[in-house]
Structure formats: C-alpha cells, structure tokens
Amino acid sequence: MTLAASDRGVVEPSGLMAHYEPRRPVDLGATLGHHRRGAGDPCFAVEGGSFWLTLRTVAGTATLRLSPTPSGVRAEAWGDGAGEALHSVPELLGEGDDWSELDVSAHPLLSDSAHRNPGLRLSRTGRVLDALAPAVIEQRITSVEAFRAWRVLVARHGEEAPGPGPARLRVSPTAAAWKRIPSWEWHRAGVDPGRAATVIRAAGVAAGLERTAVASRGGTDVWRRLRSVVGVGEWTAAETAQRAHGDPDAVSFGDYHLASTVGWALCGEPVDDDALAELLEPWRGQRQRVVRLVLASGFRPPRRGPRMTIQDHRTY
Template identity: 55%
Template sequence: MTLMTDAVAHAPVRESVYRPRAALDLMRTVGMLRRGAGDPTMVVDGQRIWMAFRTDAAVATLCLRRGSEGIHAAAWGPGAEEALDAVPRLCGADDDDTGFDVSMHPKLGEVARRHPGIRMARTGRVFDALACAIIEQKVTGMQAFGAWRQLVSRFGQRAPGPTPRPMFASPSHEVWRGIPSWEWHRAAVEPPQSRTIVAAARRGASVERAALAAEDGAARDRVLTSLPGVGVWTSAETRIRALGDPDAVSVGDYHLAHEVGFALTGHRTDDDGMLELLAPWSGHRQRIIRLIWASGSREPRRGARLAPEDHRDR
C-alpha cells in the first residue's frame, strides 16, 4: 500500500457550507456514485463522503457531510476551490424535477414521500464516468469494481488531505492511452474494453466538450455512441453519473428490466417492456429507477449467481 507522505496528508484545507433549497438525501444522491466498497476515488466513512478527482487546476480531495446548517464541504489540494464550487451540482442543485408526478402509482408515491431528497448528482467529469462504464461492460460488478480499483490505484494520482485510506483521482486521458496491454490483462479487463477506453481517450477532451454542450439525452447519446465500442448502455451509465440525466435508462442491463418490471407489475419483463412501463414518466425515467432502488423491492433470484471468469492466465 502506498504510504501517505506528510505533504499529501497535511495539505491545507478550504471549507464551505452548501444550503440546499429542497430536501437532500446526501447518501442516495452523491453516495450512489461509488463504484464498489473499494473504490479508490470515493470512500463512505460513516456519514462522510470522500471523493478524489481531477480539476482544471489539479487533483483535489472533497469531503461532504450533513450538518445542522446544511452540507459541510472540506477540500484539499490545488483544485480545492474548484472542488468546492462543484458541491451544489454534486448535490443536485441543477436537477429540475418540474412535472415529475408519481401519484398514478400509489406504491411509488409512498416511496417518494419516504425519500423526498433523492436528487440527480452531476459530476461534469464525462470521461471518468465513460471509462468506468466501459470497464463495466459485459462483466459482473465484482469484476468491474476490482478492475477499476486496480487500474486507478496503479495509474491515478494520489489524493491530498487526511483521507481515511489512500485515495486516488482517476487517470487523465493521456495516462489511460498509455496503459500497457499487460496491465489491462493483469486487471482482468478484456481487450475489447481496453481498446475502447484507449480509442475514447484519444478523443477524450473533444468528447467531453461535446457531451457537456449537448442539449438533451438524444444528443448526448449521439456524441457518446459515436465512439467505437460505446453503445446505448454505456452512454446511459455515463449520462447518469457525469451529467445527472434524469431520463437516462440503461437499456441492455442484465438485471434492470427484470427489477423494473417486478417493482411496477410484480412480474419480470424485457427491455421493450421496461421502456413501455416507464413511458408515462418520459423525461424522468431515471428518477423512477432511483425510487425503485430506494424502495428495496427486488425480484427474487431464481438461480445461482454468475461466477466471474479469470482470463489472466490464458
């Protein structure tokens, strides 16, 4: 494990308080960005959320916690001011739920009443979300989270501040492009996914600018799916995490259609059936999915869990 140097651990801190205009569930809004318990870019430590990421200035560490006055934010590193500026967007300040109505579905209405503070977080970090989503293509969450942890810890940049464990910001476009083939293999990332990330990194800055400038989900999909190896599932996952898109639906997900069908009708369905069920909430379909996760409703598992394959010795 990388040792924490004095310069990293004792970086000066900057602080602010964000006072949301509406109810905010910090863990269900920002906490959902974590990619597994070992995510090197994000740690949930009690009621505190720690995040490490790159800014225009440099790497920053951000810590969020709820207090009596609002969301207390502390940031370390050269990018600390930019990190503090990002807090409102992370906490859903740009999230407009005008017209969202679940009264037609009493069970969802009850979930919405119990969880009024679920907002759509917006990180603005398109390529970070895209790289993570590509790694998650066609593998189990356990495999994807392990690969993400290994690659970011190996090639990312150490985060400043008194983090509860060593944390790292994800690599820059240039670093992703330079990861050698054997390191992808060691992290158990298959060649199609590693090639997709490397190819996307070559256009990383332009893709980020175009995705951030796109006016709606369809335009964002056109930008992201123009990359070889990026389909609608990967685009949706990127839109959800980086852009706080309230209408994104991860079509093609192994479990999502079954869970949505079970929660809304008591029976599993396929992608077409899921889209039909979600159609009444067009513009807010991701909000419905968030409420389903918050409800705790899960389709009973009927078979053995998918066993991860290890191709590293082949």
C-alpha cells in the first residue's frame, strides 16, 4: 500500500510493508543520521543503501527498514510492533517539520547549505527514554567512550531485534531493564555512578516523559519536564528534544565542539556558549535548523587546541 502524506501529517499504515511518498524531498542519511550513536550502534545500521532501525512500541518491539525509491521510501517492518513502526515513518522522516519560515538568505554558508541539502528534515521518534538514556551516557565524555558504553549496555540488557537484518541489531532496554542494571555492569561499561543514577531516575518516570512527545515538537513544558529529572541539564534536554520531539529550536549548549564549530562557520572565529546564543538569536524558534544546516554544509573549523582526553572510568 502507499503511505501518502496527509495535511495533518498522520498516516494510517496497514500490513508490514508500505510505500511512503513525502510531499517534499527527504534525504534519508541526513535526516536519520542524527539518531545514530556511532558506527557500531546496535539500534541503527546502514546496509546496501537501506537504513535499519529498532524501536519499542506499545504493541512490542519492531525492526524497521527504510529504503529510497524513485518516488519516495519503501518501509518494511517486523515484530509485534510492526504496525506502529510503519505508522511512525512519516514523522520519523520529517513530516510536519516546516522549514518555510526559515530565512537564511543573508548568510552565504547557510543559504548554500539549504540549497544543497533540500532533503534535510528534523526527524521525530516520539520515544523519549530511547533518546534520553544515550544522551545521559554521553555527558562529559568523548564520543568514543559514549558509543562503546551504549553498545555494551544495549547488547547486555536490550533485546534481540525481530525479523531479518544485520545480526548485531538490538532493541534498547525497557525502563524496567534500565532500572535493573547492577552497579558493576554500569562500571564495566565505563559509566560513572552519577550518570548511571540519572538514567535510572529517568527510567523511573519514563511514562510521564513519554507523554511529552504525544503531540509536541518541544517547547517550554517539554523542557521543564525533561529538566525535572535530577542530572538532566540543558545539553541533555536539548539532545533528547531534538530526537524524540523534533524540536526545531533545541540547541545543545554546553557541547564540547558545537559553539566553536558554529562560531567559525557563521563569523569566522570560535565562540563560547553565550556568544553562540547571541549568534543564533535572529533565528530563535528555528535555531536547531540553523545548527543542522551548518553541520550539513561540510564546513570544518581549523584544527587547533587540545583534544579531549579519553578517560577510563572502569579503573576506580
């Protein structure tokens, strides 16, 4: 069957296979890549031009494969949650993400990036804990450390992905499973007690957090609910809202590289978070879109200064 984008951005799927025809071009790599936690992410894989994702729905676990076609995207799903997985495809691929009010014509780099990346969309998963848990794990450490910890914990406490697909695919842990992980396994994965405790606290209020994504693309109330979890700060809330809610204004202030990268791209020099906020202020309400255009532009700042040191949290 065909999944046709409706005016409301809602599609009723049927069966385990469907074809989605978006109203606007969608670049699968640029749109979905923001969900990938490193090349070895057990919940995300790319093979033969197809994108594989695992997800947990009310009905159960699911494996979703998305493949580009001349007229849209072929969607296939397996598992008890296959129907819900197909239903999520439009918003996963940016249905409802409206860029029409974003004006970047005055900035050459942004204007060029928007022209060269017409298929870039802000994806919305609607699954808050699945975005929040890895964001907490990534706090204050390098990507190498964080991605390894994510692989270790999902492999040990997640579930085997249903259906075909890459053998390493797993479904991320349930809220109950996150709460059951013993301290020594967090330690073995390289996650310190503070971050482990934050994930466990978030899992304890997961039902309330998930409700924030039912019909919202972010905003003040979502931000307040995310920040109400002790240990979830501005950076973690932004990283979560970007993925779970598709928040067009969520900026990851506090990121080790972001302010410098965006500063170099927009004004030719590195900046701190305060200056980044000032730079992005003209686009308030759409600041995440501007950040994504910078990152999609291919711009890279000059390599200067020390690299962040990888620490072994398993040694204490």
